[in-house]
């Protein structure tokens with residue numbers, strides 16, 4: 001991963017998938033990692049967090065794509081993310097390998113007319129080597145997310161997108177009781193309401209576990225119960241059903257665009273340049289336990305940046321994994337939502353200040369993504 005001169009390689013670690021294909025992982029100093037395939041193609045990495053393998057001192061490490069990390073111990077093969085241990089015979093099938101659809105994915109990558117758009121003034125900007133949406137700090141600071149069982153990654157990604165829309169577009173996207181607001185106390189007791197800025201907050205608001213439960217039980221496509229696969233069409237259906245039932249004032253005030261295989265990468269970049277976060281579904285692997293070898297596993301994440309080396313900056317949908325870098329070669333489909341209605345202020349950021357005499361604090365108000373400050377009755381007290 002070029003572009004960061006103050007990072008050095010601390011250790012080189014060998015990984016393989018269950019078909020014997022080799023990968024190389026570099027542990028970076030002071031923090032971070034990068035995984036490359038046997039042809040030296042970058043697959044995934046981060047400058048923000050260490051690899052999931054770092055929690056394990058030694059052993060045989062297996063890798064079948066982003067979010068699919070395994071370590072062999074005396075009990076079997078542990079899925080690091082899910083915490084489930086499998087027997088060796090369950091995993092070591094020739095089909096349990098990374099990226100079975102790579103030829104299709106490369107086709108999607110090559111078909112593009114405007115591969116790397118420049119930042120659009122007022123909509124996107126530059127962060128390190130990436131073109132990012134203007135509100136990129138919302139994703140960088142969402143260090144916690146709802147956690148609700150396995151096979152819900154697409155629903156967690158939807159929750160992140162809905163919270164973004166609620167914070168920056170219209171307060172109706174997510175009901176307040178499904179939002180864990182974030183708060184910030186200014187130590188300066190002379191601080192005034194007009195000085196409040198969401199960039200001062202250390203963490204972003206996020207959705208409750210109950211929000212993911214609601215999506216899963218009421219609105220999600222039944223396909224996720226069978227094999228965890230949820231790509232653009234299932235995401236579109238889930239969001240439309242959710243909005244019709246839970247946020248009906250938004251019907252007619254948004255449009256969506258999604259697709260798979262063709263233009264997947266170019267369109268995703270265009271939306272990000274236009275200031276929109278994009279849900280992207282990555283192919284992971286074909287499980288050996290499936291009798292139909294054509295079934296593919298997906299993982300859905302939220303992309304909010306891209307660089308000129310065919311990589312995306314994403315929130316992975318996991319706690320403390322909000323600045324991950326992924327090769328576009330793993331991406332199968334995209335989904336973007338454009339809000340076309342008028343802005344309605346939200347109250348997801350709560351500001352207070354020291355009262356100057358003891359450790360207590362004085363409430364200042366709530367700040368919307370647009371910068372307006374509101375009181376607890378959602379009346380604007382400062383624009």
Ligand SMILES: [Zn+2]
Pocket residue numbers: 343344345346368369370371372
């Ligand atoms: Zn507002």
